[in-house]
Amino acid sequence: MTKHKIDPRVQRTRRLIMDAFIELSSQKEFRDITVKDITIEAMINRATFYYHFHDIYDLQEKALSEVLLIKLECNESYKLNEDLFINVFKAITNFQCALSNRCHRGYEDTIARIIREQLEVIFYTVLKKEHPTHDQEALKIASGMLSWAIYGASIKWKQQTTQTSEQYIQSIIPYLMRGIA
Amino acid sequence: MTKHKIDPRVQRTRRLIMDAFIELSSQKEFRDITVKDITIEAMINRATFYYHFHDIYDLQEKALSEVLLIKLECNESYKLNEDLFINVFKAITNFQCALSNRCHRGYEDTIARIIREQLEVIFYTVLKKEHPTHDQEALKIASGMLSWAIYGASIKWKQQTTQTSEQYIQSIIPYLMRGIA
DNA sequence: CGTAATATGTTGCTTATACGACATATTGAT
DNA sequence: ATCAATATGTCGTATAAGCAACATATTACG
Numbered sequence A, B: 001m002t003k004h005k006i007d008p009r010v011q012r013t014r015r016l017i018m019d020a021f022i023e024l025s026s027q028k029e030f031r032d033i034t035v036k037d038i039t040i041e042a043m044i045n046r047a048t049f050y051y052h053f054h055d056i057y058d059l060q061e062k063a064l065s066e067v068l069l070i071k072l073e074c075n076e077s078y079k080l081n082e083d084l085f086i087n088v089f090k091a092i093t094n095f096q097c098a099l100s101n102r103c104h105r106g107y108e109d110t111i112a113r114i115i116r117e118q119l120e121v122i123f124y125t126v127l128k129k130e131h132p133t134h135d136q137e138a139l140k141i142a143s144g145m146l147s148w149a150i151y152g153a154s155i156k157w158k159q160q161t162t163q164t165s166e167q168y169i170q171s172i173i174p175y176l177m178r179g180i181a
Numbered sequence C: 001c002g003t004a005a006t007a008t009g010t011t012g013c014t015t016a017t018a019c020g021a022c023a024t025a026t027t028g029a030t
Numbered sequence D: 001a002t003c004a005a006t007a008t009g010t011c012g013t014a015t016a017a018g019c020a021a022c023a024t025a026t027t028a029c030g
Helices: A008-025 A035-042 A046-052 A056-072 A082-099 A108-130 A136-158 A165-177 B008-025 B035-042 B046-052 B056-072 B082-099 B108-130 B136-158 B165-177
Strands: none
Touching: A008 A035, A008 A046, A008 A056, A035 A046, A035 A056, A056 A082, A056 A108, A082 A108, A082 A136, A082 A165, A108 A136, A136 A165, B008 B035, B008 B046, B008 B056, B035 B046, B035 B056, B056 B082, B056 B108, B082 B108, B082 B136, B082 B165, B108 B136, B136 B165
């Protein structure tokens, strides 16, 4: 049960805006999508857009975060183990490949930040559950380092062509597991 | 271009309500569908439902009219000829068959009225276009009689089992065409 | 480079929708 | 037949969304 119920109109309108962005992003590059495009596709007023989002960049981040979140398929049964790393790595590499022809220059930093932030939340949640008595700050640092590490691995993976993402992450999991679990 | 623009919120909300009704009517009989069911399925407030519809019966009529309208596939190129009668007849018999297992007793009159009203509008529009100088009242009477006739034929068709709806209407078209075109 | 067209961002006001409360009606169970 | 549960219908209030207008910024074109 949600502790705080969101107004259904807000849910619907945000859904309309997010879906409009996703639809438009399959038709044109991110930098060519305007707030006007969004409002036409979603059939909402421009003032309504600004009621929900700061600007087009705010929407891009939130929309991409949601897309990644869906790919990550987070669930409460996640444990800090090999399966988690494999799933997470496949999700972020899939995410990056899906974006590679929609946003060239200028979005790498945004995407990188979105990926790291999502990973950090996941790792922190899992670590918190497995080590409830540990210092919160230490868990934050650990999850932050892990997210950077996984992200760095994905960048390295992209630079090579001989291994699938699953093969690649499996080859580096021993380096991840040592010193954590 | 519409001469009067409808508020997008009104359009969206009515769409939600109509779609909720259609969805529910594939799961339960009409008489078992409540306003509460509709508001849950559509995710709208009960007061909002009453803002748009008088009661559940008002919704049923409007929703069914829309379903029939879609089946009729009205377009501006319609002419009062054999094709029109065949299309119209197939649409209303299809409509009646689709409903036959969702609303038993108590809805025949509502459905009959919906069918006749839609047919009357279609026939009047076509007659008006083909005989623009004719007396408006005479055109109304002619379209009314035609709609009753076609509806009556559909009732007769249901009572027999040897002919398809298309065969049936073709066998009675000569009786319809004489005295009109 | 200058100008026109287009997009952005904001504002005040209006309309549509949500909520909770309430009285009444209907339905289901005993 | 009675009572409890559920549904209906309405109301006052609050919030979200739409509209038109406006000033400013950006983009496209000649």
